[in-house]
Amino acid sequence: MEPPGTQDKAAGAPGSSNEGFATLDDLLKHLDRVGGDASVIVAVKSLPAGGLPSPNETEQLANELIARAEKATGQHIARSNIFKRLGRFAIEAPAAAIRFVSAQPEVTETTPNKLQGLGLIEPVRKTPAESW
Amino acid sequence: MLSAAVDTGPLANLQLAAAGTARVLVILDVSAGTARDAAKELGGNFTAPKTSHIAALAAARGERKIPRPFRVFPKLGVILGTVDTKGFSNLRQKATQKGSAVASVQVAPVFRLVRPVKVLAAAVPQDTLTWGLQMLQVDNLWAQGITGRGVIVAHLDTGADGTHPTLQGAIADFAQFDDLGNLVAPSPAPFDSGEHGTHTAATVAGRAVDGKSVGIAPEAQLASAMVIEGGDVQARVLAGLEWALEQRAKVLTMSLGFPGWMPSFIPIIQVLRQNDIVPVIAIGNEGPGTSRSPGNYVESLSVGACDENGDVAYFSSSEVFQRAQDPLVPDLMAPGVNIISAKPGGGYQMMDGTSMATPHVAGLAALLRQAKPSATVDRIEAAIFGSCAAVPTSSTNRTARGVPNAPRALSLIL
Numbered sequence: 301m302e303p304p305g306t307q308d309k310a311a312g313a314p315g316s317s318n319e320g321f322a323t324l325d326d327l328l329k330h331l332d333r334v335g336g337d338a339s340v341i342v343a344v345k346s347l348p349a350g351g352l353p354s355p356n357e358t359e360q361l362a363n364e365l366i367a368r369a370e371k372a373t374g375q376h377i378a379r380s381n382i383f384k385r386l387g388r389f390a391i392e393a394p395a396a397a398i399r400f401v402s403a404q405p406e407v408t409e410t411t412p413n414k415l416q417g418l419g420l421i422e423p424v425r426k427t428p429a430e431s432w
Numbered sequence: 433m434l435s436a437a438v439d440t441g442p443l444a445n446l447q448l449a450a451a452g453t454a455r456v457l458v459i460l461d462v463s464a465g466t467a468r469d470a471a472k473e474l475g476g477n478f479t480a481p482k483t484s485h486i487a488a489l490a491a492a493r494g495e496r497k498i499p500r501p502f503r504v505f506p507k508l509g510v511i512l513g514t515v516d517t518k519g520f521s522n523l524r525q526k527a528t529q530k531g532s533a534v535a536s537v538q539v540a541p542v543f544r545l546v547r548p549v550k551v552l553a554a555a556v557p558q559d560t561l562t563w564g565l566q567m568l569q570v571d572n573l574w575a576q577g578i579t580g581r582g583v584i585v586a587h588l589d590t591g592a593d594g595t596h597p598t599l600q601g602a603i604a605d606f607a608q609f610d611d612l613g614n615l616v617a618p619s620p621a622p623f624d625s626g627e628h629g630t631h632t633a634a635t636v637a638g639r640a641v642d643g644k645s646v647g648i649a650p651e652a653q654l655a656s657a658m659v660i661e662g663g664d665v666q667a668r669v670l671a672g673l674e675w676a677l678e679q680r681a682k683v684l685t686m687s688l689g690f691p692g693w694m695p696s697f698i699p700i701i702q703v704l705r706q707n708d709i710v711p712v713i714a715i716g717n718e719g720p721g722t723s724r725s726p727g728n729y730v731e732s733l734s735v736g737a738c739d740e741n742g743d744v745a746y747f748s749s750s751e752v753f754q755r756a757q758d759p760l761v762p763d764l765m766a767p768g769v770n771i772i773s774a775k776p777g778g779g780y781q782m783m784d785g786t787s788m789a790t791p792h793v794a795g796l797a798a799l800l801r802q803a804k805p806s807a808t809v810d811r812i813e814a815a816i817f818g819s820c821a822a823v824p825t826s827s828t829n830r831t832a833r834g835v836p837n838a839p840r841a842l843s844l845i846l
Binding site: 320 | 611612626627660666669670671677687690692696699700702717775779780781783784785787
C-alpha cells in the first residue's frame with residue numbers, strides 16, 4: 301500500500317529505495333533536495349521527570365506538538381497517528397515541520413518511519429513439504 | 433490404624449433389613465495383636481455373601497465359586513466381609529470392649545470411578561508431530577490437557593492465511609494497518625501478504641489436520657497483525673504492538689527486527705512486559721557475531737535456531753554485549769531447520785530460520801500461560817530458561833542455554 305503524498309520512496313532519489321533511510325538526517329537531506337512530505341516516528345517523554353508518558357499524556361503531548369509545529373512553521377500536518385500506550389506518534393510532514401518537532405524538549409527521538417533495515421527475518425531456505 | 437469418623441451403624445441396619453446381610457469394614461486395633469490373628473478370632477462373625485460378582489462371573493463360565501465370607505488386609509489393619517444381623521451385632525459389641533481387636537465397624541464403602549463431567553474427542557490427534565514438537569515434548573503437556581486453550585498469542589508478521597485447514601479456528605482477530613499505523617477498517621478476513629506469517633502462525637497454534645500436528649499450542653488463539661508487508665515501516669510494527677496490548681495477548685511472537693543495535697524499541701518491549709506479555713523475538717539469521725533489535729534487548733526473550741540434533745544452525749545469529757545483565761544473545765535455541773508448517777493456499781512447506789524457531793518458544797509460553805495463568809512474565813521466562821538443556825558439542829556463546837523442554841518447564845512453573 302503506497303502512502304498518498306509521501307516522498308519517502310521517490311523514484312531515483314538517493315537513500316530512498318525500499319530500504320528506507322538510516323537516520324533522520326538522511327531523510328531530511330533527501331526532503332531538502334526533493335521537497336514534499338515524509339513520515340517520521342516521534343518518541344516523547346514526560347516533563348520534567350522524563351520516562352514514558354501515560355496514554356493520556358502521550359495523546360495530549362502529540363496533539364500539542366503537532367499544533368505547535370503547524371503554528372511555528374505555517375505548514376499543515378495532514379496525517380498523523382498516535383500510539384498512546386507506546387509513548388510515540390507518527391506524522392507525515394514537510395522537512396521544516398519535522399525539524400521543529402524533533403527539536404522540542406518533550407521529544408526524545410525522531411526516526412524515519414521507513415527505517416533502513418527494519419524488516420522481516422527472512423527464512424534462509426524454503427523447500428516444499430508435499431509429503432506431509 | 434484407620435479411624436471411624438462417622439457412625440455407619442444405621443446404614444448397616446438398613447442393608448441388613450433389606451438384604452439380610454451387609455458388607456462391612458472392620459477396623460482392627462492392631463496393637464491388640466496381628467491382623468491375621470484377629471481375623472481368625474473374628475472369622476465366625478462373617479457369613480458368605482448371597483450374591484457376589486465374582487461368583488456370578490464364575491457361574492457364567494460354568495464354574496462354581498463359593499464367595500469368601502471375609503478378606504483380611506493385614507497392612508491396612510482391616511477386614512472386609514459380609515455379616516448377618518447377629519455377626520454385625522457381635523462385632524459392634526466387641527468394638528465397645530476395652531482391649532478388643534475391633535476398633536470399629538463400618539459399612540463398607542462402595543467405590544465408583546470419578547467420571548469426567550464432559551467427554552470430548554481429543555483436541556489434537558497425536559499421530560504425527562513435526563520434529564520440533566517432538567524435541568520440545570509438547571505432547572506430554574497436551575496429554576495433561578495443556579494445549580494453550582484460553583491464551584491469546586499476538587502474532588506480528590506478514591499476516592496469516594485463515595483459510596488454511598490448520599489455522600481454521602485459530603485466528604481470534606486479525607488486523608491490517610496503513611503506512612502511518614492506522615487500523616484498516618473493516619478488518620479483512622485473515623490473509624497473508626507473503627508466506628512467512630502463515631508458517632509462523634501455524635507453528636504457534638496450528639490445529640491438527642488428518643492426525644498431523646505442526647502447532648505447539650493447538651488450542652491457543654492468535655491475534656494476528658499484518659505489520660510488515662508493502663514496505664517495512666515502523667508505524668505498522670508500532671501499531672501492531674499497540675493492538676496486541678488491546679487484544680489482551682499474553683505472549684508475543686515476532687520474527688522481525690533491525691540488523692544490529694537499535695535501542696528505540698526498548699521502552700516498548702518494557703511496556704509489553706509491564707502489561708503481562710511475554711515478548712518472544714527472533715535473533716536473526718546472520719550468523720555468529722550478529723544480532724537484531726529488538727531481539728537483542730535484555731527485555732526480550734530472544735530465540736536462535738537449532739537443527740534436529742540440537743546443534744546450533746550455522747545461520748543463527750549470536751552476539752555478546754558489554755553489559756552486566758543478559759550479555760549473551762540469543763537467550764536460547766529452538767527448532768529452526770527443516771521446519772514443516774503451513775503454506776498459504778493450503779499444503780505445507782519447510783523453512784529454515786530463527787523466524788521458525790521463535791514461534792516454537794512462543795507456543796511453549798502459551799502452554800505455560802494456560803497451565804499457570806497467575807505466573808508473571810519473569811516466572812514464565814525463568815521456567816523456560818530453567819528447562820533448557822545445554823548442548824555439550826557447541827560453544828555456549830552460540831547455543832546460550834540450549835533447547836527448552838516443555839515438561840521440565842511445566843514442572844518449574846507449577
